[in-house]
Amino acid sequence: MYDELYQLFILQKELNVPGIGNFVLNRKPAEANFLEKLIHPPGYSISLVKESGTSSPFFLKNLASLLNIPEGEAADRFNSFVIDLKSKMTEGKEMTWSGIGTLSMNSRGSIKFLPFPLQDTDDTVRAEKVIREHSEHTVLVGERERTSVEMTKLLSQANRKKIKWWITAVIAGLVLAIFIFLQFSKNNWNISAASNSQVITPEQEASSYSLLQ
Numbered sequence: 001m002y003d004e005l006y007q008l009f010i011l012q013k014e015l016n017v018p019g020i021g022n023f024v025l026n027r028k029p030a031e032a033n034f035l036e037k038l039i040h041p042p043g044y045s046i047s048l049v050k051e052s053g054t055s056s057p058f059f060l061k062n063l064a065s066l067l068n069i070p071e072g073e074a075a076d077r078f079n080s081f082v083i084d085l086k087s088k089m090t091e092g093k094e095m096t097w098s099g100i101g102t103l104s105m106n107s108r109g110s111i112k113f114l115p116f117p118l119q120d121t122d123d124t125v126r127a128e129k130v131i132r133e134h135s136e137h138t139v140l141v142g143e144r145e146r147t148s149v150e151m152t153k154l155l156s157q158a159n160r161k162k163i164k165w166w167i168t169a170v171i172a173g174l175v176l177a178i179f180i181f182l183q184f185s186k187n188n189w190n191i192s193a194a195s196n197s198q199v200i201t202p203e204q205e206a207s208s209y210s211l212l213q
Helices: 001-013 059-067 070-090 149-184
Strands: 016-019 021-028 031-033 038-040 042-047 095-097 099-104 112-114 138-141 144-147
Touching: 001 016, 001 021, 001 059, 042 112, 059 070, 070 095, 070 099
Parallel strands: none
Antiparallel strands: 016 021, 021 042, 031 038, 095 099, 099 112, 138 144
């Protein structure tokens, strides 16, 4: 009976034993260790929740199938199993349930459960980030979706425009520097060559009034 009930417990992830409690199979999700670049597999543990939960409606049917007996006989054998388990625990015996844990009862009638540690079924795996430089994928730019290839082309065009702007500025600066050099060289490097040397003579304005005779 212990083996058959253990199989049903693994299948249903819980097993309700009247008068003892509800055995629950807890699953801990996989964990990622980014520092060591590892992914640890999910873990499992068993807990006993006192007098909670109900048996699956298919419990007796599945138990009868495992024992290869009618459902009525399977119900009788399960009730006998529960009575015998509680009786031995009341006598102070420690009951070992292979694959689940040990059960004992103190003088106040409280049940103590010590679960067996469950081994991980999977191994820890390495998690290396794969970089695909030329793979095409969709990215969201503002409110519009674009492919990575389109964004690469747009960014390269923007970079080329920036480069052209700098080239134009450099050429204009060189032309200006050559012009200034020529101006100074023609005037024997006189600083006044940089100023306007044209003499402006103001014209004499006619009188805006006349004297009365």
